[in-house]
Amino acid sequence: MTNSNAPSRLNYQQQSPELMKKLVDIGMGIANSGHIDRGLSLLVDILASQLNGCAFCVDMHVKEAKLHGERELRLHHVAIWRESPLFTAKERAAFAWTDALTRIAPNGVTDELYAEVSAQFNDKELSTLTFRVATINAWNRLNVAFRTTPGIYDKAFGLDKAGLN
Structure with a gap:
């Protein structure tokens, strides 16, 4: 476990601005594609960030989701999505897919999960959700490696x- 109070290591955005721009462009392309609801996208971002222990991204995407109109209780329930009654079948499928792709098992993604997600x-x-x-x-x-300060x-x-500050 890392110390969240440790200072940032370096500013990767300043060190590699051309690569930063490409990653931003990919994110903007996904967001602007219209294939995935913005609210669901933010919940997916929160879940992956929680799984990866990325304080900067959890902080940012919770604030974005709140501004986007997401209910606070649902934001708290992302961490317990399997037990929570607050999410739709489509959201649950997206969360299961996010979990499987974030923590790739030695045997990859199961056919059962693929079928579940493909049904939703x-x-x-x-394809867009996977991107x-x-x-x-x-x-x-990036943010975990270089300890980007939340907020x-x-x-x-x-x-x-x-x-939420």
């Missing part, structure tokens, strides 16, 4: 308006 998402949506999970995992790994960009991103 068409091919285009499932979403892959992208948030990339962000998580550091709140004002710049308008996240201070969530009232």
Whole structure:
């Protein structure tokens, strides 16, 4: 376990701006595709970030979801989605897919899970959801590796308006 109070290591955004831009472009392409609901995308981002222990991303995406109108109790229940009655079958399928792709098992993704997710998402949506999970995992790994301080960009991103500081 890492010390969340430890100082940031380096600013990867300044060190590799051209790569940062490409990752932002991928994220914007996914967000603007219209294939996955914005609210669901944010919940997926929160879950993957929780699984990866990325304080920066959990902080950011909870604030984004709140600004997007997500109910606070559902935000608290993301961590316990399997037991919570607050999520739809489609959201549960997305969470199971996110979990499986974030913590890839030695035997990969089961046919049963693929069938479950395919029953909730068409091919285009499932492809986009998979890119979403892959992208948030990339962000998580960058922010965990370099200990990006949670909330550091709140004002710049308008996240201070969530009232969660």
